[in-house]
Amino acid sequence: MEFMTAGESHGPQLTGVITGIPAGLAIDVTSINDALAKRQGGYGRGARQKIEHDQVQIVGGVRHGVTLGGPIALVIVNRDHDHWQAIMDPVAKANPENTLRQVQRPRAGHADLVGGQKYGHRDLRNVLERSSARETAMKVAIGAVCEQLLAALGIHLVGYVQSVGAHDGGRIETDDVTAIKAAVNANDLRVLDANRVSAIHAAIDDARHAGDTLGGTVRVVANGLPAGIGSYTTAPAKLDGQIAAAVMSVNAIKGVAFGDGFAVADRPGSTVMDAITWDADHGYQRASNHLGGLEGGMTNGMPLVVTAAMKPIPTLYHPLPSVNIETKAVSLANVERSDTTAIVPASIVVEMAVAIALTQALCAQFDDSNFARMKAQVAAYREELRRF
Ligand SMILES: Cc1cc2nc3c(=O)[nH]c(=O)nc-3n(C[C@H](O)[C@H](O)[C@H](O)COP(=O)(O)O)c2cc1C
Numbered sequence: 549m550e551f552m553t554a555g556e557s558h559g560p561q562l563t564g565v566i567t568g569i570p571a572g573l574a575i576d577v578t579s580i581n582d583a584l585a586k587r588q589g590g591y592g593r594g595a596r597q598k599i600e601h602d603q604v605q606i607v608g609g610v611r612h613g614v615t616l617g618g619p620i621a622l623v624i625v626n627r628d629h630d631h632w633q634a635i636m637d638p639v640a641k642a643n644p645e646n647t648l649r650q651v652q653r654p655r656a657g658h659a660d661l662v663g664g665q666k667y668g669h670r671d672l673r674n675v676l677e678r679s680s681a682r683e684t685a686m687k688v689a690i691g692a693v694c695e696q697l698l699a700a701l702g703i704h705l706v707g708y709v710q711s712v713g714a715h716d717g718g719r720i721e722t723d724d725v726t727a728i729k730a731a732v733n734a735n736d737l738r739v740l741d742a743n744r745v746s747a748i749h750a751a752i753d754d755a756r757h758a759g760d761t762l763g764g765t766v767r768v769v770a771n772g773l774p775a776g777i778g779s780y781t782t783a784p785a786k787l788d789g790q791i792a793a794a795v796m797s798v799n800a801i802k803g804v805a806f807g808d809g810f811a812v813a814d815r816p817g818s819t820v821m822d823a824i825t826w827d828a829d830h831g832y833q834r835a836s837n838h839l840g841g842l843e844g845g846m847t848n849g850m851p852l853v854v855t856a857a858m859k860p861i862p863t864l865y866h867p868l869p870s871v872n873i874e875t876k877a878v879s880l881a882n883v884e885r886s887d888t889t890a891i892v893p894a895s896i897v898v899e900m901a902v903a904i905a906l907t908q909a910l911c912a913q914f915d916d917s918n919f920a921r922m923k924a925q926v927a928a929y930r931e932e933l934r935r936f
């Protein structure tokens with residue numbers, strides 16, 4: 549399974565194409581739109597989300613709610629394009645007199661300067677329109693299709709905010725609880741401890757008032773994966789590498805870890821390895837899950853636990869010094885309308901990145917032509933594992 553997205557942040561639409569999803573998979577548009585709505589939510593978002601009301605249109609590869617086996621084509625319209633028609637027209641020639649919304653003072657931490665240097669753009673808007681995380685709306689729609697395949701195989705994912713940076717340089721943690729799913733759906737911050745929400749809102753307010761921004765960490769848990777997805781045999785076949793690449797490709801994600809993460813480096817092996825157990829009903833399991841469900845580049849049947857670190861939003865309303873690329877004068881960086889933090893949307897974008905990577909691994913390992921055949925193969929494989 550492969551996918552591609554196209555489209556600029558203020559262009560007419562986002563377009564997505566997915567190949568390699570088997571025929572015969574039921575697709576529910578409502579749940580794709582629910583995922584899109586979650587991505588638009590969260591405290592600390594900028595004004596753009598008041599304009600957009602993301603809804604997917606399926607325009608290829610699905611008939612009467614069931615996949616056909618061909619490329620699946622998806623569209624999400626950018627409502628904000630109405631305000632940008634002349635500036636972002638894909639066809640009409642630019643009016644050289646109209647310098648409105650041109651960008652010449654690159655923002656540190658965004659793609660502006662290096663993207664301009666690499667692609668030869670003097671108007672850095674040509675960079676930021678595509679480097680914008682607006683693209684993650686389509687990634688979520690694609691991931692929501694993947695989650696439907698995974699759910700039909702008994703594999704369920706949830707993403708949530710684990711911590712948010714604080715304006716004083718500290719960190720506000722949210723608490724892990726067992727009823728992750730219910731709690732995640734219960735509040736807009738997708739955090740698990742309601743008492744923490746007001747502290748997090750206050751930290752985000754502080755940052756906004758100071759013209760500053762915040763990052764944080766998000767966690768994704770996937771339950772129901774059979775052991776042995778991925779492989780130890782070659783570097784590109786290792787599932788941990790595939791998931792890390794998918795998660796790191798999300799805008800502003802700067803770190804990824806599995807299970808207990810970087811902490812394992814400081815602990816003795818006896819407290820990090822997960823002891824092997826066996827019973828007739830479940831076959832092999834692990835007594836703990838420090839390694840986050842991965843051994844040797846393969847799932848081991850325990851929940852997959854992925855944590856990702858997001859840097860603060862690069863656009864600062866109190867901008868850092870920059871350089872005007874035309875005059876070379878020291879100038880404050882350009883200020884674009886922006887989020888103060890996007891940690892809540894990041895929790896669903898990272899969840900969907902993991903869903904895409906898992907779907908790719910499953911489609912590579914089992915029949916990817918017909919979903920009923922894939923499902924039967926996965927069920928037979930689960931039984932083989934139980935009897936091993
Ligand atoms: C959901 C989401 C929303 C974002 N919103 C903004 C934003 O409003 N302003 C901004 O400057 N960066 C925003 N970012 C981050 C930038 O897109 C990102 O930092 C930039 O593309 C540079 O890529 P890098 O941080 O991966 O190096 C957002 C990221 C995500 C995941």
Ligand SMILES: C=C(O[C@@H]1CC(C(=O)O)=C[C@@H](OP(=O)(O)O)[C@H]1O)C(=O)O
Nearest residue numbers: 594596679680681682685884885886887
């Ligand atoms: C549009 C989205 O996020 C955008 C991501 C983004 C960036 O630089 O990454 C900058 C902002 O764009 P705008 O200037 O149009 O408000 C965000 O709103 C979205 O998430 O739907």
